[in-house]
Amino acid sequence: MTGDLSDDKAPAIIALESASKTYDEGRSPVLENVTLSVPERQFLAIVGPSGSGKTTLLRLINRLTDPSSGTVHVDGKDVRGVDPIMLRRHIGYVFQGVGLFPHMTVAENIAITPRLLGYDRRRLAARVDELLELVRLERASYRDRFPHQLSGGERQRIGVARAIAANPHIVLMDEPFGALDPLTREALSDDYRRLHDTLGLTTVMITHDMLEAVLLADRIAVLREGRLVAQGTPPSLMREEHDPFVKALMQTPHRYAERLSALMASQ
């Protein structure tokens, strides 16, 4: 593998060791022998075709599912020895297709995890206002709305606010911006990257959009048919990768750029 930046300088905060996940007693492997570590404060993008095991990999980290073999360590501890409920409350999760609860207001949605952790009422209210500000929504007008009264972009901002509400240092994101229009998407992803940096988060994000992965992430991991086929910084992967699949995948932003400039030149 090329460009392995699992730089041993920073300690790995998430570490998968030979993790496999199979269903039907081993007949249908979803993840095969994945070893991956994420250092503190890194922004890791996981890319790969549909069905390559991206979501399963993410779910292993907060024990929404457990590996069939291999181990998962978070904060240096084997997650099998950690109470899954407490683990999940300390890891932010932004769900594919938002995942806000339709019967709860914006404020209640945001406050869920802190509330489960026992924050008192006043602290909760203050935290909600703070978070609405962080995700750039005007608190007075959004606090008491219901999810169905919001636009897709607004909903996903709430989704992000909810994920970081209990001050987690790890955030997992499953195609968070996939369903948004391009302008919203750009604004939101930039805003999130800013939050990642200022709050000192460690982020693992699944995306289908190679451009997003290249521009946003510190490091990219490529999954194919349940296997980790490459990982590295965006520039190193684009330059040095020899595997034809990974190469083709990493070249997509380039190809678009070339076609775009050709188009502009011809006119």
Next chain:
Amino acid sequence: MFSQFDERIAEAFARLPDYLGGHVLVSMTALALGMAISVPLALLAFRRQALRQVLLGIASIVQTIPGLALLALFYPLLLAISALTEKVFGFAFSALGFLPSVLALALYSMLPVLRNTITGLAGIAPAVREAATGVGMTRRQSLVEVELPLALPVIMGGIRTSAVWVIGTATLSTPIGQTSLGNYIFAGLQTQNWVFVLFGCVVAAMLALVVDQLLSQMEIGVSTRRRSRIVLGAAGLVLIGAGALVPTLRAGVATYTVGAKTFSEQYILAALLQQRLDANGLPADRRDGLGSSVIFNALAANEIDVYVDYSGTIWANQMNRTDVKPRAEVLREVATWLREQYGVTMLGGLGFENAYALAMPRERAEALGIRTIADFAQRAGTMSIAGDYEFFSRPEWKALQAAYALDFASERQMQAEFMYQAAAAGDVDVIAAFTSDGRLAQYDMVTLKDPKHALPPYDAIVLVAPQRAQNKAFLDALRPLIGAINVQLMREANLRSIVGAEGASSESVARWLWEEIVRRKKPASRARSLDDVNKNAARDAALRFAGGR
């Protein structure tokens, strides 16, 4: 016409607090119990395929049992359980009225709640459940904070359906001794008081609509976060429940209970017994409309204190006797048997029989020259007979068939009230009538003689519960009624309570009956009483004719 209508409406309204109160109590308790069982069961079952199917299967089967049968089945069941607890733990509970009604109705209410709760929870998108887990909720928190609120509209739909079902079906709890709006319907059907029947139906429907609307307000309130709606709905339900308790609490003074079966003569006699007890400072209330086998068991179990039964009924149904003996002998054997088997006291006969008798319109009987059952036995193959719901399954009918080799072209079951009209209109040829029925006179019918004595005697007898056997004041209060009512007097009383006469309430007929009894006991006033009767010459003539046997 209008004054009679007004009078019936006024009487219906006078009984409303009691009947509506009983109805609300029994249906709300049943609904609450049903929900308390169904919702947890649904929570347990919605993720377990096998359990879910078993539960829904059982609930569906329960639903197919007719409401009346389900209610009726609970009475003997509870009676047996009560006997068991008395034997094992030394305490018994009342198997009559409230308890069996609540249990049967609760069972009846389960299917919609169970089904909708399961459907509602199963219909929640897996992504929502995953999100709840992902944000760190425990299984229980996910259920309480996310899944149940989201399934609430579907669950409430089930609760509302079952509320309407229960309120409707609760009208059927009258025959097992629970006062309900069904008392209007059962009594009204017996006395052809259609105002009562309609009144009972309309009030039950209105109650169902109101409760449905209140539940709907609560549902809207919960899902739109409008506290005012929730408060409105809850307050309405609490108000209805509290209002229902008022007549029950007020009626808490009665210490004696008089039972009545489901026909108008029984209502009159129960009212008479009650009035006699009240007049002697023994406060009594009534359990009207009890089923024929329910009422005897209730008396034996001391759940009611007194009622009027008929010697032939005890003879055939309780003693399982098929032989026919003379009137006096039957009375004697019945009295001995009741005392020895159940400790029940037979205070004595009232003085008339309410026996089964085959009856025909007089003109028709005369035209055909039929006077006895034997006379038309060979014609039976071309004739039709109508009886009440019990008659064709009773031993009397089998005895009659055997004695006279009767084989009718058709046997039709109908509500007793309609039999007479059907016979008068020629829709049926012969009916199984009751000898004390006022309608024999009203429709100008004759009862056919029974030369082979196939039909047992049916003396009206006052039966007293074991616990009152030594209660002198109680027995003395009722003793003046013994031997005081002959069959003409009873027919007249029965006729007064049905359409064509004043359609008077059973209470007012009972008061009239008592006045007659007192008057007839004084020889000097007997003539005056006959004068009164003679005022209605046509009816009186009919009465005399029908009473001729």
